[in-house]
Amino acid sequence: MSSVSDWEAASNPVKENRAGNIGKAVDRYEGPLKVTGTAPYAYEVEPPSPPAYGVMVSAPIARGRITAVDTAAAETSPGVQLVWTYRNAPAQGPRPERYDFFTPSPRPALESDQVHFFGQQVAIVVADTLENAQAGAALVNLTFEDDAKSVIFHDHYDEGVQPPGEQDVEIGDFASGFDAAPVKIDDVWRTPLQNHCQMEPCATTAWWDGDHLTVHTSVQMVRFAQNSLAETLMMPHKSVRLLTRYVGGGFGGKGSFYEDLVLASLAARELGRPVKVAFSRQQMMHGTVHRPATEVRVRLGATPDGKLTAMSLMTTTHCDRRGNFTEHASNFARSLYAAPNRLTGHRLVRLDLPVASAMRAPGEASGTLSLEVAMDELAEKLGMDPVELRVINEPEVDPETGKPFSIRQLVRCMREGAQMFGWDNRKPIPGQVRDGRWLVGMGMAAAIRGNFLLPAKASFTVDAEGVITVKQGMTDIGTGTYTVLAQIAAETLGVPLRDVRVEIGDSELPPAPGSGGQFGAATAGSAALDAGMNLRKAIAEIAVNDPASPLNGGDPADVTFQDGVIAIANRSERLSELIRRNRPEGLTANGEIHPAADSSKWSQHTYGAHYVEVGVDTVTGEVRTRRMLGVFAAGRILNWKTARSQLTGGMIWGVGSALTEGNAVDARYGSLINQDLAGYLVPVQADIGEVEAIMLDEVDDKANPMGIKGVGELGISGAGAAVANAIYNACGVRVRDYPITPDKILAALV
Numbered sequence: 001m002s003s004v005s006d007w008e009a010a011s012n013p014v015k016e017n018r019a020g021n022i023g024k025a026v027d028r029y030e031g032p033l034k035v036t037g038t039a040p041y042a043y044e045v046e047p048p049s050p051p052a053y054g055v056m057v058s059a060p061i062a063r064g065r066i067t068a069v070d071t072a073a074a075e076t077s078p079g080v081q082l083v084w085t086y087r088n089a090p091a092q093g094p095r096p097e098r099y100d101f102f103t104p105s106p107r108p109a110l111e112s113d114q115v116h117f118f119g120q121q122v123a124i125v126v127a128d129t130l131e132n133a134q135a136g137a138a139l140v141n142l143t144f145e146d147d148a149k150s151v152i153f154h155d156h157y158d159e160g161v162q163p164p165g166e167q168d169v170e171i172g173d174f175a176s177g178f179d180a181a182p183v184k185i186d187d188v189w190r191t192p193l194q195n196h197c198q199m200e201p202c203a204t205t206a207w208w209d210g211d212h213l214t215v216h217t218s219v220q221m222v223r224f225a226q227n228s229l230a231e232t233l234m235m236p237h238k239s240v241r242l243l244t245r246y247v248g249g250g251f252g253g254k255g256s257f258y259e260d261l262v263l264a265s266l267a268a269r270e271l272g273r274p275v276k277v278a279f280s281r282q283q284m285m286h287g288t289v290h291r292p293a294t295e296v297r298v299r300l301g302a303t304p305d306g307k308l309t310a311m312s313l314m315t316t317t318h319c320d321r322r323g324n325f326t327e328h329a330s331n332f333a334r335s336l337y338a339a340p341n342r343l344t345g346h347r348l349v350r351l352d353l354p355v356a357s358a359m360r361a362p363g364e365a366s367g368t369l370s371l372e373v374a375m376d377e378l379a380e381k382l383g384m385d386p387v388e389l390r391v392i393n394e395p396e397v398d399p400e401t402g403k404p405f406s407i408r409q410l411v412r413c414m415r416e417g418a419q420m421f422g423w424d425n426r427k428p429i430p431g432q433v434r435d436g437r438w439l440v441g442m443g444m445a446a447a448i449r450g451n452f453l454l455p456a457k458a459s460f461t462v463d464a465e466g467v468i469t470v471k472q473g474m475t476d477i478g479t480g481t482y483t484v485l486a487q488i489a490a491e492t493l494g495v496p497l498r499d500v501r502v503e504i505g506d507s508e509l510p511p512a513p514g515s516g517g518q519f520g521a522a523t524a525g526s527a528a529l530d531a532g533m534n535l536r537k538a539i540a541e542i543a544v545n546d547p548a549s550p551l552n553g554g555d556p557a558d559v560t561f562q563d564g565v566i567a568i569a570n571r572s573e574r575l576s577e578l579i580r581r582n583r584p585e586g587l588t589a590n591g592e593i594h595p596a597a598d599s600s601k602w603s604q605h606t607y608g609a610h611y612v613e614v615g616v617d618t619v620t621g622e623v624r625t626r627r628m629l630g631v632f633a634a635g636r637i638l639n640w641k642t643a644r645s646q647l648t649g650g651m652i653w654g655v656g657s658a659l660t661e662g663n664a665v666d667a668r669y670g671s672l673i674n675q676d677l678a679g680y681l682v683p684v685q686a687d688i689g690e691v692e693a694i695m696l697d698e699v700d701d702k703a704n705p706m707g708i709k710g711v712g713e714l715g716i717s718g719a720g721a722a723v724a725n726a727i728y729n730a731c732g733v734r735v736r737d738y739p740i741t742p743d744k745i746l747a748a749l750v
Contacts, residue, residue, distance in 0.1 A: 021487040021497060025641035029482035029502060030246070039246045043203035045216040047274030051205065052081055054267055054277035055133040056259060057123035058287060059115045061144045062151055062670020063352040066113040066122060068143035074125055077139055079132030082267055085123045085142070086110045090266050093231045097322075104227040109259040109266075115144065116321060117354045118670040119286020121259040126267045126275060149352040151670040153293045153318045154190070160316040160347025163326040168314075168345030169334065171400055177310035177341025181301025185378045189298065189370035189736045191329075192662030193672070194291040195284075195680055196359055200248025202257070202288060203278035204264040213269070214241045217261050220250040221514035222473045225257045226507040232262055245505035247515075250477035252358035253288055255516050282675045290663070291359035292318045292327050296370040300378050301341075306392045308339035313371060316347040319356040324348075327356070329367035332717070335603055336371070336448050338395035352670055358516065360650070361713035364449050365657060365720075369738060372445035372721030376728070380428075386725070387414050387423065390446055398603035406602040406702035409633035410446060413609040413696065417444070417631035420694070421611035430732035438615035440626070441730025447608030447632070447718035451700070451709045452519040453595045456527035457510035460489060460535040461588040466564050466576030468493050469501040470531075474512040474524040476504060479712055480642030484521055485528050487638060488706075492532030493539075494561025495575065510590065518606070518710030521638060523593065526704040531591025536561060538589050539575070542582050544568075549578060593704065602702045606714045608632035610651065610722035613689075616731045618749065621742030623727055625655055627690040630719070635700045635709030647693035647715035654719020656683045662739050 033039035040046070071083045093106030109121060123140045127133035150156055162168075178184065204217040213233070219225045219242075226242040233240070247254065264277040279287060294317045301310035313330040330344040359365070379389040394411050397404050418424070426442040427433055433440040458472040468489045476482050486500040503509060512524050540559035543551040543566055550571040551559060558568045565572050579587060611629045616622070630651050637643045660681040664673040674680040693715065699707035720738070728734050733748040 020491045022491050023637050023640060026483055026487055026497065026639050028480060028642070029486045030476070041200055041246050041248055042205055042216045042218045042244065043276055043278050045205045047205055047207045049274060051274035051276045052126050052128060052267070052271055053130040053133045054124050054126040054263060054275055055137040056121045056263065056277065056283065057137050057140050058283055059118060059120045059122045059144065060669065061115055061146050062118045063149040064115050064144050064146045066115065066142050067145045070141035073139040073141070074136045077132065077136040079128040080125055080136040081128065081271055082126040083123070083136065083140065084110055086112050090270070093234050104224055104231065106232040107228055107257065107262060108232055109262040117352060119283065119354060121287060124263050124267070126271065149670055151352055151665050152667050153349060153351060154295070156349050156351065157295050157316045160349045163346055163348045164324055166346060168343060169400065170343045172341035174310055174312055174341045174343035178299055178301045178312070181309050182304055183302045183378065183381050185298065185300040185374050187298055187374060187377070187736060189296050189373065191294045191366045191369055191738045193293045193665070194359060194661055195663055196251045196253030196288070196290070197677060197680060197682060198249030198251060198253060201279040201281065201284050202254065202260050204260045205274060205276045206264040206268040207274035208269050212239050212241065213265055215261060215265055216243045217257065218247050218254055219244050219257050220247065220254045220475055220477055220516050222475060222505060222507050223511045224514065225261065228257065229261060229265065233265060240507070242507040243505055244475055247475055247477040250515060251360045252362065252516060254477070255358055256289070258288055281677065285672055285675045285680070286354055289355045289357035291362070292356035294327055294329050294366045296329055296367060298370050298374040300374055302378060302382065304382065306382050306384050306389050308337055308393050310341040311337060311339040312343040313367065314345055315367065316349065318349045318351050318353065320353055321350050323355055325357050327366055328363040332364045332367050332448050333371055334400045335398050335605060336446065337390070337393040338399045339393070342400065353665065360653065361449060361716045364713065364717035368445060368447070368718040369657065369720050369724065372718050373724050376725045386444055387418050390414060401603060403601060403603040406604045407698060407700045408605070408607060409696055409698060410607040413607055413631040413633055414446065417609040417611050417629055420631070421629045423611065426729065430729050435615065437618050439618055439730040440613065440615050441726045441728065443612050443722045443725025443727070443729055445610045445718035445721035445725060447610060447714055449518055449606050449714040449717050451604040451606055451703055452517055453526065453593065453599065453704050454513040454519055454523045455592070455594050456512040456523045457590065457592040458512070458524070458527040458531040459510050459588055459590045460531040461586050462493065462535060462539065462575065462579055463586045464576060464580040464584050466495060466574065466579065467499050467501060468495055469503065470528060471503045471509045472512050472524060472528065473507060473509040474504045474520070475515045477515045479515060479520065479646055480639055481515065481520060481524060483642055484525055484638040488525055488528045489532055492529060492536060495564050499564060518713040520712070521710055522704050522708050525638060525706060525708060526593035527591050529591070529705055530593055531589055534591050535587065535589035538587060539566065539578065543578055546578065546582055548581060549573060599702070604700070604703060606632070606634040606709050606711065608714055608718065610718050612722040612726045614723060614726040614730055616727060616745065618731070621745035621749065623659055623740065623745070625687070625689050625723065629692050629694070630715060631694045631696065632711065632714055633696045633698045634711045634714055635698055635703055636707045637695050638708055640695070643695060643711050644693050646712045648691045650713065650715020651691060651693065651719045652683050652688055653716045655688065655723055657716070657738065658720035658723035659739050
């Protein structure tokens with residue numbers, strides 16, 4: 001981690017947490033642009049000359065090959081300028097035999113006659129207008145030969161093998177500990193395949209200037225996409241400029257990139273003009289990644305006083321034939337509860353389905369739907385309160401590694417949440433509270449999500465007007481990156497927020513890892529802090545060495561920055577005046593962050609507790625969430641408003657995971673049944689009652705220089721389990737096959 005000098009430690013305004021911008025409910029930096037429609041998303045970017053438009057054609061089979069190609073009608077269709085299939089697509093870098101969506105490597109499009117999943121892009125038509133491209137695409141005639149396919153996960157889950165490079169993790173002797181336990185739980189939970197359903201589809205606008213390519217695209221990781229695209233096109237990385245300034249939702253689904261980026265780039269080079277390519281909503285459902293289905297077996301053994309003596313989560317999940325992505329739905333349990341005998345692991349089934357990959361809180365979102373319900377089942381067997389069972393099994397150190405926790409306030413989250421929610425009013429026996437035809441119940445669950453810090457860089461520049469410009473190759477996928485970077489800059493340099501400019505989402509800017517894994521704010525923010533502190537120090541040095549400055553001759557460590565003014569005691573001048581006099585062209589400082597050398601000595605996580613009240617209609621089986629409360633401990637909060645939005649958004653997503661969300665596979669074709677937002681059901685405003693997220697005061701000084709962590713994925717972790725537990729408390733029905741739909745409830749109520 002970047003070292004903080006004595007000077008920086010003595011004058012770090014962010015660490016002091018003075019009454020400034022950090023932590024406040026600051027409005028979004030880019031909000032006015034978005035609500036006025038002037039923030040151009042990738043497909044809306046105006047290229048330097050009129051663009052052509054590409055429309056992709058998708059495969060209608062799950063596995064097989066293309067046996068015949070007839071594009072004559074498409075090629076002569078009005079306005080059509082280009083038609084490509086595997087037969088005439090330009091040469092591209094070869095795809096590795098095994099790949100994952102987070103390692104830069106070639107991702108060729110239209111690479112062969114082989115079809116690996118329903119919805120794979122197998123042709124593209126480019127025309128002068130979108131309508132002509134759509135008409136031309138409809139005329140592409142491809143003939144396919146089907147091969148035998150495997151598409152239904154639960155028909156093949158017993159074929160699961162250990163993921164490459166992984167081993168089960170066992171502490172103690174689980175089998176003996178479980179056999180000897182006086183009280184046991186042994187159940188299986190299933191979660192379905194899920195789609196990301198971002199509002200903005202994947203899209204690209206591309207053009208060339210000689211041998212240099214410029215692409216505006218919708219991705220979460222700038223440098224990864226730039227490098228992979230360059231390798232795909234077999235050209236120098238520096239000759240590709242990739243921009244992704246506004247992203248209309250990612251959730252992990254834009255952690256990689258897709259054929260729109262490659263084909264728009266290739267077509268623009270071929271035609272010598274800009275090209276726009278976007279996925280349709282139906283193509284988004286099949287042609288991009290999804291969260292895989294899981295089957296999780298949970299075994300808990302405990303003594304009559306509630307102490308866990310044995311705990312096991314074994315997860316089977318699926319991926320595509322060529323990938324290795326594993327939904328690590330057992331991993332979170334390794335750090336959650338104390339138990340001397342433990343066993344966790346994963347099995348992977350390869351199917352002829354689209355690529356499986358990360359979706360918001362990969363692992364925790366699925367895994368907590370099992371363990372946190374199993375803990376409630378155990379509490380009922382023991383005659384204990386579910387909160388108290390969890391508190392009794394609170395570990396003093398990480399239960400698997402023995403490492404100390406950097407900071408852990410899970411019990412405080414549960415205790416304060418119970419008090420605020422009115423948990424004492426909960427009736428422990430199901431079906432005791434009725435409101436007309438509705439049975440009402442309460443449920444809770446714990447939340448945990450790992451904390452990560454990755455390498456990143458940033459630069460800060462102050463100009464002659466005293467305006468601070470932040471530059472970083474980071475992205476904002478709707479999480480508030482623009483805003484928190486502006487807050488850090490304003491706080492560090494002591495200027496009003498209106499005097500901060502933020503430039504992100506450009507591969508030519510100092511590199512950052514991008515948005516994902518809940519590491520974005522901590523990583524980008526820590527690098528920004530370092531750049532800001534370096535600029536602050538440089539300004540102070542100039543001031544005390546400038547004979548024309550009132551601060552001349554002072555100690556740089558005594559220089560203060562506030563409201564655009566620098567001062568030592570009662571001597572002051574405006575920052576802009578100092579810069580105008582000494583650096584009229586502007587002054588720039590760079591910063592970076594790396595994980596601290598001792599970061600591996602600590603077990604670092606974010607925590608939370610969910611409380612939910614639901615109503616269950618005894619006639620229809622419908623479930624309504626009446627109120628939800630989440631209490632979270634996630635380090636220093638940079639922006640109360642954007643953090644709360646992320647947490648409540650995750651909580652609402654948890655409701656969807658519990659009650660509505662999932663996609664089934666049509667075994668005949670390998671296609672997903674729900675192919676748009678009309679069929680794929682997510683919660684809407686009318687589905688959600690009161691929702692509140694409380695963030696505890698916390699500074700994790702082991703995490704990074706600011707003591708901040710991420711919240712983007714914590715909110716969904718455990719939320720669905722709290723809903724499931726509330727349903728049981730309301731009506732006495734346990735459904736272990738998500739989502740918990742009315743038909744499943746009614747079948748159990750009869």
